[in-house]
Amino acid sequence: SYELTQPLSVSVALGQTARITCGGNNIGSKNVHWYQQKPGQAPVLVIYRDSNRPSGIPERFSGSNSGNTATLTISRAQAGDEADYYCQVWDSSGVFGGGTKLTVL
Amino acid sequence: QVQLVESGGGVVQPGGSLRLSCAASGFTFSSYGMHWVRQAPGKGLEWVAFIRYDGSNKYYADSVKGRFTISRDNSKNTLYLQMNSLRAEDTAVYYCAKSDCSSTSCYAGKNYFDYWGQGTLVTVSS
Numbered sequence: 581s582y583e584l585t586q587p588l589s590v591s592v593a594l595g596q597t598a599r600i601t602c603g604g605n606n607i608g609s610k611n612v613h614w615y616q617q618k619p620g621q622a623p624v625l626v627i628y629r630d631s632n633r634p635s636g637i638p639e640r641f642s643g644s645n646s647g648n649t650a651t652l653t654i655s656r657a658q659a660g661d662e663a664d665y666y667c668q669v670w671d672s673s674g675v676f677g678g679g680t681k682l683t684v685l
Numbered sequence: 686q687v688q689l690v691e692s693g694g695g696v697v698q699p700g701g702s703l704r705l706s707c708a709a710s711g712f713t714f715s716s717y718g719m720h721w722v723r724q725a726p727g728k729g730l731e732w733v734a735f736i737r738y739d740g741s742n743k744y745y746a747d748s749v750k751g752r753f754t755i756s757r758d759n760s761k762n763t764l765y766l767q768m769n770s771l772r773a774e775d776t777a778v779y780y781c782a783k784s785d786c787s788s789t790s791c792y793a794g795k796n797y798f799d800y801w802g803q804g805t806l807v808t809v810s811s
Contacts, residue, residue, distance in 0.1 A: 581747075611794035615730070622780055622801040623730065629794050666730050670796035673744055674720065674732025 584667055584677035591683045598654040600680045602667030605648065610669045612650040614643060617679075618663045626665075627652060657684050687711040687800040689781050694805030701771050701809070707764040707781030707802055715739075715759035718784035718791065720798060721766050723777035723807075733779070734766065735796070738788045749775075771809045778804040 585603040592598035602612060614627040625634050627643040630650065640655045654661055662684050667677040693705040707719070721733040734755040735744045743755050754767040764781050782798035 611797075613797035615798070617730075622803050623798070624801070625797065625799050628785070628797050628799070634799065664729075668730075668732075668797060670793040673746060674722070674735065674796070676730045676732060679729040 581673070582669065582671040582675050584669065584675055586665075586667060586677035586680045588678070589681045589683065591685055592654070592657045593685050594659065595656055598657050598661070598682055598684075600652045600654075600665050600667075600682065602650040602652070602677050603648055604650075604669070607648055607650050607669070608646045610645075610671070612643070612645050613668045614641075614652045615666045615668065616661075616663045617666065623666065654682070657682075659684050687783065689783065689800060689802035691779065691781050691802045691805040694779065694807045696808045696810060697771055698811050699772060699809055702767070702769045703771065703807060705766040705768070705779055705781075705805060705807070707766075709762045709764065709781075709783070712783070712800075714757075714762040716788045718786040718796070719755075719757060719764045720782045720784055721755060721764075722780045722782055722798065722801075723775075724780070724804075725774075725777040728777075731777070735784065736764070737786070737791070768807070771807075773809050776807060776809045778806050780804045 611629045615623040617623040630645040631643045642653045688710045690708045736755045752770045756765045781802045783800040785795045
């Protein structure tokens with residue numbers, strides 16, 4: 581079965597750029613989606629099909645996907661961006677990465 | 686606006702059964718695929734099951750195959766998850782989620798979760 585690998589944690593200084601990676605075998609050939617989950621809340625879609633933002637998601641959130649790595653980039657990080665972030669693909673079944681905890685310092 | 690409201694969670698003994706429901710509103714329910722996703726306490730997200738817009742195809746995670754059944758009633762705008770032979774490791778918050786996979790367009794790149802319910806907690810314990 582297909583597997584996605586994320587770092588357990590990423591830290592970023594307030595106002596700087598955070599990058600969260602999602603590794604998978606030839607993941608560049610798949611569509612990757614990203615979710616943000618804050619404590620006690622349901623996940624929220626922040627990026628779909630590699631680089632598309634749903635309405636209501638700030639332009640500070642962007643995504644890319646190539647080779648064996650997809651990346652979620654959060655520019656001008658804010659305290660409100662602190663959350664767990666999950667990548668996901670569909671490979672005849674739903675597959676999630678293990679999640680990355682983003683800390684804004 | 687899209688609303689998904691889960692119900693039916695609770696405490697059940699190992700080996701027992703439970704049926705979850707998800708009431709949908711704010712979109713044409715009968716035109717979209719739907720998922721169940723779960724999250725064990727303090728753990729990450731785990732996809733559970735997917736059903737196409739008309740119920741014609743269903744997909745399951747290996748961990749629940751043969752024990753769980755996903756279904757839908759488009760006349761009631763409701764999604765279900767019948768859970769049998771429950772185990773301690775099934776303890777989790779269960780979310781229903783809408784797919785962008787529709788009656789007119791469905792491919793891998795559209796099978797993501799664009800709207801989520803608030804979840805219902807299932808605890809399997811004696």
